[in-house]
Amino acid sequence: MINLRSILQQIIMSNDIQIKNGLTINLKGAPENIVKKASFPKSVSINPLNFHLITPKLVVKVGDKVKMGDVVFYSKKNPEIKFCSPVSGTISDIVRGAKRKILEILIDSDNNQNIKKHKISKIDSYLRNDVLDLLLNSGCWPFIKQRPYDIIANPNDTPKSIFISAVSSAPIAADIEIILNDQKEEFKAGLNVLNKLTDGDLNVCIEKNHNSFIQEIDNISIHNVSGLHPAGNVGVQIHHIDPVNSGEKVWILGAEDVAIIGKLFLTGIYEPTRTIAVSGPPVKYPQYYKTIVGSKLSNIISDAGISANDNLRFINGDVLTGYSVDKDSYLGFYNNTLSVLREGNHYRMFGWIPFINNKVPSIYKTSFSWLFSNKKYDLDTNLNGEERALVVTGEMEDVFPMDIFPMQLLKECMSGNIEKMENLGIYEVAPEDFALIDYSSSSKIEAQKIIREGLDLMVSEVG
Amino acid sequence: MNIRKILDTVKKPFGKGEKFEKYAPAVNAFDTFLFVPNHTTKHGAHIRDAVDLKRTMITVILALLPALFYGIYNTGFQYYSQLDTSFTTIDAIIHGSIKIVPMIAVSYIVGLAIEFAFAIYRGHEVNEGYLVTGLLIPMIMPVDIPLWMVGLSVAFAVLIGKEAFGGTGMNILNPALTARAFAFFAYPTYMSGNKVWVSEASNIDGVSGETILGMLASGESTIPYDVSQMFYGAIPGSIAETSTLMVVIGAFILIFTGVGSWRIMLGSVIGAAVTGLLFNLWGANELMNFSWFNHLIVGGFAFGVVFMATDPVSAAQTTKGKWIYGILVGLFCILIRVFNPAYPEGVMLAILLMNVFAPTIDHYVIESNIKKRLNRKLNSNLNVA
Structure with a gap:
């Protein structure tokens, strides 16, 4: 009897994850629950750099007319993975860098869109291969990424499970429930499609004690997540629910991208819309904008009340994991947040002395910021110090909620010791899981970069 | 501006x-x-915590100050007490300052000169770690040690103990304890005996300034100090080690700010208390009979455990490893005190010994994590099959 109860309890408990080792950073400028429609972008970009380790093979040239959903380029290594135009219009420029590397493909949109329509039937009637074909041909495939390595999934693999995180824990990041609010049917359809891709579980993680429409969806395995950031990181959730062993593959998707896939299977149209949160301390009206993947930033930043003259940094993604872009640049393929920070290229006299400067919070109680746990901060991009040798131990573990030794793994990544990296759990991590280590390191190391390079080494050596 | x-x-x-x-x-x-430089984040997280190594190190120095100030006072207090003359607190502080400030100056000048030279030679920025080491070294020396010996010990510690291993973050041994161990073995007459612990004691005949542990080691059973004196620190000893109260204040600062590892401190106290208790039960010599609690508050135990065993570079680096490391530091400290009358103060050697073994402790902690991961893989393969 007691046994039965404990087993039952375990089953119930196993669907709950609580993250204690982490950090919630309170920043000013969190997005408010207002969704506005952005004006239709005159120009959009497809940035091959968004697709890590993909070498693009172009099928268009400058001046070509494309329909929404037409192929723009495909992966040189995996030609079946195609990348399609999010709008109809004309290819206006192909920006190249050193060694003629393609940096950006720009498309001038026309307002009356020519739309490519795929043949569809009822989702229930699809076989796995039909689903794969439609995903690959429509341009939806790049939304599916894999762990290990955090790269676009290989369509020839069969994942042991699929994970979708509907939890937003990163500082001032978009709230996924708000994004999905008007695409619930598409989201559900997308889940039905994804269920055909794996024999294992389709896991969706939601915020605990948060009334979500996702709770009512059938045929998925729901997990309640609570606690500190990085509770919303899908890698952390995988680690606690169904960890990746060497040789195994888990596929992951952004929740909003599931809705784009759902829409494809409901209408036959690849229409990569994005509800993007514009957030950050310098943003006057932090709120959401409905627009298109890859659309021009200027389309929304002036409307959000961001002064173009200020010394600002625009970040595609959240403030911990995103990449910085010029204000004349474009949204990325994956991000649902556009974060804005003030640049911190100024000197601070004696700013390193404890208990003097309380404007910058610290995980160490060396400023009075711990007295005001609810205070929201106006952080800029200052490094607050200089890079140093690794001295302090234990601080990484405090913000790293996995059963992995982060410092030892980082050191093995730096020395490129593949066997040790594998032993220490490189297959279970992605750069974003090390973002809080970047943030809190007293030696100011660049942990995400080190892990990315370590993962790239694994891809090239192990594959 | x-x-x-x-x-x-x-x-x-x-x-x-x-x-x-x-x-x-x-x-x-x-x-x-x-000035905090105008550097901005280039890769990775765009925002960063306020903490850097300068702030970490200065926090440790803040934690050291109570013990340092008391050490300065106690140096004067012990000096005037042996003279049997009346004196004021100010007199004591003045005498202590005259003795100790030059030692600190020598330590910083010699140590930082070497650090700067290596930074220029290797082309990296100067690491802040020596700010702490440079203050620790004079604090753990006997007061009458000549200044040139301080300088030489510092040079040895920084060159052989630290830079030879690749500089900050790479050293195996705690540099401050390396300096003390160097002086201890190179100039034993200045580092042990009953004349070195009280300022100018060797120049004044007939007065014994033996440390409590030294007395016990030589078989004396009556200690002329009570427990509160041992705790507050009005006893002879290395400059800043005597006051357990001041060390506890420092420990509180380190633990509260999160800069020092409470696991190592607590582990060491548990290790030493249990070992001391077991020896109390055995009771074969004076040091074994010495109450386990008194073991914790005399000698350099408290100071060593709070400020030296917790040095993150030379201590164990994993969470479990820190517990094991701490407990073993405590155990070996009492073990060396009790069994080796030549070294009545065991904490220095106990920490240096555990510094050497810390990588081994970490190795086994990490191995168990690796084994867990391999087993998980085996189990998942079984499930699939």
Whole structure:
């Protein structure tokens, strides 16, 4: 009897994850629950750099007319993975860098869109291969990424499970429930499609004690997540629910991208819309904008009340994991947040002395910021110090909620010791899981970069 | 912002591609003490915590100050007590300062000179770690040690103990304890016996300034100090080790700010208390009979455990490893005290010994994590099959 109860309890408990080792950073400028429609972008970009380790093979040239959903380029290594135009219009420029590397493909949109329509039937009637074909041909495939390595999934693999995180824990990041609010049917359809891709579980993680429409969806395995950031990181959730062993593959998707896939299977149209949160301390009206993947930033930043003259940094993604872009640049393929920070290229006299400067919070109680746990901060991009040798131990573990030794793994990544990296759990991590280590390191190391390079080494050596 | 402008002008010849570029680390070291630099995040997280190594190290120094100030007072107090003359607190502090401030100056000048030289030679910025080491070294020396010996010990510790291993973050042994061990074995007459612990004791005949542990080791059973004296620190000993109260204040600062590892401190106290208790039950010699609680508050135990065993570079680095390391430091400290009358103070050797074994402890902790991961893989393969 007691046994039965404990087993039952375990089953119930196993669907709950609580993250204690982490950090919630309170920043000013969190997005408010207002969704506005952005004006239709005159120009959009497809940035091959968004697709890590993909070498693009172009099928268009400058001046070509494309329909929404037409192929723009495909992966040189995996030609079946195609990348399609999010709008109809004309290819206006192909920006190249050193060694003629393609940096950006720009498309001038026309307002009356020519739309490519795929043949569809009822989702229930699809076989796995039909689903794969439609995903690959429509341009939806790049939304599916894999762990290990955090790269676009290989369509020839069969994942042991699929994970979708509907939890937003990163500082001032978009709230996924708000994004999905008007695409619930598409989201559900997308889940039905994804269920055909794996024999294992389709896991969706939601915020605990948060009334979500996702709770009512059938045929998925729901997990309640609570606690500190990085509770919303899908890698952390995988680690606690169904960890990746060497040789195994888990596929992951952004929740909003599931809705784009759902829409494809409901209408036959690849229409990569994005509800993007514009957030950050310098943003006057932090709120959401409905627009298109890859659309021009200027389309929304002036409307959000961001002064173009200020010394600002625009970040595609959240403030911990995103990449910085010029204000004349474009949204990325994956991000649902556009974060804005003030640049911190100024000197601070004696700013390193404890208990003097309380404007910058610290995980160490060396400023009075711990007295005001609810205070929201106006952080800029200052490094607050200089890079140093690794001295302090234990601080990484405090913000790293996995059963992995982060410092030892980082050191093995730096020395490129593949066997040790594998032993220490490189297959279970992605750069974003090390973002809080970047943030809190007293030696100011660049942990995400080190892990990315370590993962790239694994891809090239192990594959 | 005027100071900033002056600094920028001064720094110009040290800039990139300029004549004195090589020496830039030396200038930068001073500049970054005045100003947090204008560096912004380049890769990874766009926002960063306020903490850097300067702040971490200065926090440790703040934690050391109570023990240092008491050490200065106690040096004077012990000096005047043996003279049997009346004196004021001010007198004691003045005498202590005259003795100790030059030692600190020598330690910083010699140590930082070597650090700067290596930073320029290796082309990296000056690491802040020596700010703590440089203060620790005089604090754990006997008061009458000649200044040149302080300088030599510092040079040995920084060159052989630290830079030979690759500099900050790479050393195996705690540099401050390396300095003390060097002096201890190179100049034993200045580092042990009953004349070195009280200022000028060797010049005044007939007065014994033996430490409590020294007395016990030589078989004396009556200690002329009570427990409260041992705790507050009005006893002979190395400069800043005597006051357990001041060390506890320092420990509180380190633990509260999160800079020092409470696991190592608590582990050591548990290790020493249990070992002491077991020896109390055995009771074969004076040191075994010495109450386990008194073991914790005399000698350098408290100081060593709070400020030296917790040095993150030379201690164990994993969470479990820290517990094991701490417990073993405590155990070996009492073990050396009790069984080796030649070294009545065991904490220095116990910590150095565990510094050597810390990588081994970590190795086994990490191995168990690796095994867990391999087993998980085996199990998952079984499930699939």
